[in-house]
Amino acid sequence: MKKHLIDLEKTNQFSTFFLDYLKGKAELRPFYGHLPKIESFEEAIKKKDFTAEYRKTLCQSLERQYQGVELFEEEKSQLSHLKSENTFTVTTGHQLNLFTGPLYFIYKIVSTINLAARLKKEYPAYNFVPMYWMASEDHDFAEINYFKLDGKKYAWQTNQTGAVGDFNLDASFQEFLKSLSFAPELFKKAYSSSKTLKEAVRKYVHELFGEKGLLIIDGHDVELKAQFKEVMKEDVFNHGPYKEATLKTESLESLGYGGQIFPREINFFYLDSGIRERIEQKGEDFYVLNTNLKFSKTELNELIEQHPERFSPNVVLRPLYQEMILPNLAYLGGPAEVVYWLQLKGVFKLFKTPFPILLPRNFALLLNAEVQRKIQKLEWRIEDLFSDLDKWRRDFVCKHAQEDIEMTVEKKAIESLFDARGESAALLDKSLKEAFESAKVRSFKILDQMGRKVRKAEERRQKVMLDRSSAIEEFIKPGGSPQERVVNMMQFYLEDPELIEKLFEHFDPLDFRMVVLEN
Incomplete structure (x- = not known):
């Protein structure tokens, strides 16, 4: 490797x-x-x-x-x-x-x-x-x-x-x-x-x-x-962890950092056969959500003592x-x-x-070997795999286009024409300058529309190279997420x-x- x-x-x-x-x-x-x-x-x-x-x-x-x-x-x-x-x-x-x-x-x-x-x-x-x-x-x-x-x-x-x-x-x-x-x-x-x-x-x-x-x-x-x-009792009855985690979270947020987790007053689930549900306090009693289970403070304290395995900590x-x-x-x-x-x-x-x-x-x-060949054909460096590949594709099409996709020459000519004619027409009627300016904007929009059609034609002509870049991107970022967060090890282990x-x-x-x- x-x-x-x-x-x-x-x-x-x-x-x-x-x-x-x-x-x-x-x-x-x-x-x-x-x-x-x-x-x-x-x-x-x-x-x-x-x-x-x-x-x-x-x-x-x-x-x-x-x-x-x-x-x-x-x-x-x-x-x-x-x-x-x-x-x-x-x-x-x-x-x-x-x-x-x-x-x-x-x-x-x-x-x-x-x-x-x-x-x-x-x-x-x-x-x-x-x-x-x-x-x-x-x-x-x-x-x-x-x-x-x-x-x-x-x-x-x-x-x-x-x-x-x-x-x-x-x-x-x-x-x-x-x-x-x-x-x-x-x-x-x-x-x-x-x-x-x-x-x-x-x-x-x-x-x-x-x-x-x-x-x-x-x-x-x-x-x-x-x-x-003891942690179970402190959390369930006094909510100490909630207070401490909340303070730290607020401190981080004051520095401009967002928290990843959200503390609760009770940070334990009730765990039993087929059940892992949050415990919540309502008044003097404690309830296991989505069940019929209800405990007094005394009953819950006894349960912690006798069956601590029934209490499952959350991410906090x-x-x-x-x-x-x-x-x-x-x-x-x-x-x-x-x-x-x-x-x-x-x-x-x-x-x-x-x-x-x-x-x-x-x-x-x-x-793998296949994607390495694709990378070599595109003459990419390894660093390029982490660049903006959409921007790369846009730039690649423009660079290798037979026609000017941006219609640069045409836009300059139209701009020069409408600006000159607008200035001269304004000597007759000041409102005509604004009319020529609006016409210039409409003309630019038409050229942009034609440019998009030319781009699509160029993309069809350059399809092999663009498909190659898309295949690489899907390999390294399947579905838009980094490979390591999506792909199973068997894809390479086999x-x-x-x-x-x-x-x-x-x-x-x-x-x-x-x-x-x-x-």
Whole structure:
């Protein structure tokens, strides 16, 4: 693979807010704990206070969650390391998209594994375990029930509700699986041998990344949730997180930055079989929306004590939950994720929890041989892929046109004629000058109309080149969105089973530039 690096600003894909964070803008410093650089980890290690009790609970939960999975030696080693106080984690998280969903799911994990390896070199006295936070409690099935491959959408339809991780891979899914004959065997094996969606995701992520030492954690765990009880009570009964997150959001907005998330007074869902619904307070009672469930304050307090697993944090509190149950130092995410964490610094302070180092995952664009040939025929540089391609097409047609599309000569002649005649006619009647001016404008409009017809004729004549540019654009920005946010990894993995290994070679989690790879 040939590698090119493009400054993120030149790609025109990222918000000013995100780019300002990466630049370390002074006005954003109150919203995070550490600068996103390797030197920050020394301070983060010193500040991370993770008790032996929490570490024991974490290790027991992970061992329980991995039951039935045949571990690679590196996974066994990582589980052993986690028992030691000199071991820390670096984490990424993602929804349970079918067959990994968009490419950036893979990019997140590769970046996280590479970061752990880099940290081991920089700080050899410590161990660093890369973690994938499996968002099994998410309930937005419409966001994850499909993947896109070669321009086609493949979707699983089911009427199941609640946390998607608990969805049964029933007969409807098995029929869906049969229609995907092209899928690699590791996916077929994971899905066909699993009862639930989260079980299948654990299996295929394990197969793809277990040998690299990645561990997978499911926050939907009764023992881990038990450590979050005090946060549950503070949020539900006192609304402290809402107040803190709102203050930070308002502070960011006063600086001209828009928030990504919207805190609520209660930031927990009620989670049970087939249910993940918001909890709202009305008067003295608490209601679970879209159900008949209702609790008094006493009843809800008892429920938190006895069944903390029934309380699922939303986006405001999930990051805090992660940082409380892991000896974590850094979170790697996409640009929107990094930005919304900046709204949460006050929430972490409220619960006296260290704020992690926020790092962007690697961003990438993959180019296959066919699209590379098209790029070469257009004599484009790699940088040109991130330019305004509509403008390029307009300029290209004008540059290679047989006729002057802009009608420049004709417009100058008409302008000269009407201006001269208007001046002379005004000597007879001043109103005639305005009439000639109006006639000139009408003439220009006619020429513009004729110019558009000439342009269309030129576009037909230059169709091969223009179609080539459109094909490139659809490849790198399918449907108008960056490739990594749309295309499934199988589009490249099926042709090159070494794809992921090559990503490990070319990704640097501390190099914040777009990686363009020619295969």
